[in-house]
Amino acid sequence: MEIRHLPEAPTGIRPLAPGTGIDAHRHDTHQVAYACRGVLSVTTSAGTWVAPANRAIWVPAGTVHEHRAHGDTDLRLIGLPVADNPLNLQRPAVLAVGPLLRELIIAYTQDPHDDGAERQRLRAVLLDQLRRSPEQPFHLPTARDSRLAAVCAILHDDPADRRTLAQLGRQAGTSDRTLARLCQGELGMTFPQWRTQLRLHHALLLLADGTPVTTVAHRCGWASASAFIDVFRRALGYTPGRAFTM
Numbered sequence: 001m002e003i004r005h006l007p008e009a010p011t012g013i014r015p016l017a018p019g020t021g022i023d024a025h026r027h028d029t030h031q032v033a034y035a036c037r038g039v040l041s042v043t044t045s046a047g048t049w050v051a052p053a054n055r056a057i058w059v060p061a062g063t064v065h066e067h068r069a070h071g072d073t074d075l076r077l078i079g080l081p082v083a084d085n086p087l088n089l090q091r092p093a094v095l096a097v098g099p100l101l102r103e104l105i106i107a108y109t110q111d112p113h114d115d116g117a118e119r120q121r122l123r124a125v126l127l128d129q130l131r132r133s134p135e136q137p138f139h140l141p142t143a144r145d146s147r148l149a150a151v152c153a154i155l156h157d158d159p160a161d162r163r164t165l166a167q168l169g170r171q172a173g174t175s176d177r178t179l180a181r182l183c184q185g186e187l188g189m190t191f192p193q194w195r196t197q198l199r200l201h202h203a204l205l206l207l208a209d210g211t212p213v214t215t216v217a218h219r220c221g222w223a224s225a226s227a228f229i230d231v232f233r234r235a236l237g238y239t240p241g242r243a244f245t246m
Helices: 099-110 117-131 146-157 165-172 176-187 191-208 213-219 225-236
Strands: 004-006 012-016 021-027 030-044 047-051 055-059 065-080 093-096 139-141
Touching: 012 021, 012 099, 030 099, 030 191, 047 055, 047 093, 047 191, 065 099, 065 191, 099 117, 139 191, 146 165, 146 176, 146 191, 165 176, 176 191, 191 213, 191 225, 213 225
Parallel strands: 004 021
Antiparallel strands: 012 065, 021 065, 030 047, 030 055, 030 065, 047 139, 055 093
């Protein structure tokens, strides 16, 4: 697969139809990617980051990545020089986006060719707000070990699979103890935590496609819609029903 090299990360608006995206590429500057409508996913060799309208994705310079749109997506991109790294992050991350930062991103991407004094002031406030944006634990890391990768692939194909780690391990030809150790070492979280992240990621993508909340809960493995709503609210700060009416 050819990887495009873009010297500078672009700033501007990129509308994306559902299921479309921007293929694997890298740039020599940092980038903030934000979908003020729809859901955006960014994938690298280290995993996938998913961001609805109250999250943005930080992509550091040099990172090979691809964008994908889920639902009708209004993608806003901001390129930043290497010297401008407000959170000093050298890896991709999901950042919280409050009302003020959202409006700053929208305003800054409206006319990317403007280089006047007003835009420079807007940029300064934007960087200040990014500096105050807490990182969100919404990363779905990729397994490297073939045994763990096989288990992860099973659940990617069917997030509603409720088998225990021991049962999944038997299918992958290994023990639950080995898989639990690999989860901590490679994914940085326990197996139940990773499975919840996976289910939330899938849930966001289904919601972006207009799937009803009850159907999403069932397809992603929750015992009831109320259980799904509770986990979703605690993870994202709002209910699934409000996910695309914000």
